[in-house]
Amino acid sequence: MPSSALDTNSAFDRVIEGADGSMWIVTTVADGRRAGCLVGFGTQVSIEPRRFLACLSKQNHTYRVAMPATHLAVHLVGAESMALAQLFGAETGSEMNKFEHCDWLEGPHGLPILTTATGWFIGEILxxxxxxxxxxxxxxxxxxxxxxxxxxxxxxxAVSELTPGHQA
Structure with missing residues (x-):
């Protein structure tokens, strides 16, 4: 058993890495600004009613745009979409318009929908x-x-070596 907090943290990190969770791209729009980022902390949290929890870093540009938003778009990213993951994970919307570098359509509530995503859903922020x-x-x-x-x-x-646009 771990003997210190450092050992516990290290062991916890290895357990989470071993789970090799799915990566998502979350996009949003508010006050005329679009934003999106790669998200590793996202999961379904209820079967009935259906609920999903998407967690955004407070350091992230997308977080700042999402705070006044009413909805988020959550995209399932295919294993072949490393370039899309790189764009939304290693670049920051503070410095560039990511949507000028990918294919997307305006979806419900004006949300940017990434057309090369494997699948997607819109979620009302509860x-x-x-x-x-x-x-x-x-x-x-x-x-x-x-x-x-x-x-x-x-x-x-697949994305663990990406340098994030903003540190968490």
């Missing part, structure tokens, strides 16, 4: 919870497009 360096956005799905064919999702291990 609440925001402060979890430390991230804020969780609890979402109620209001629209979705399922993948046409089952494809492997982009996983944490």
């Amino acid at each position: 609440r925001r919870d402060d979890f430390g360096d991230h804020v969780g956005f609890l979402l109620r799905p209001t629209a979705a497009q399922a993948p046409e064919v089952e494809a492997p999702a982009l996983r944490y291990r």
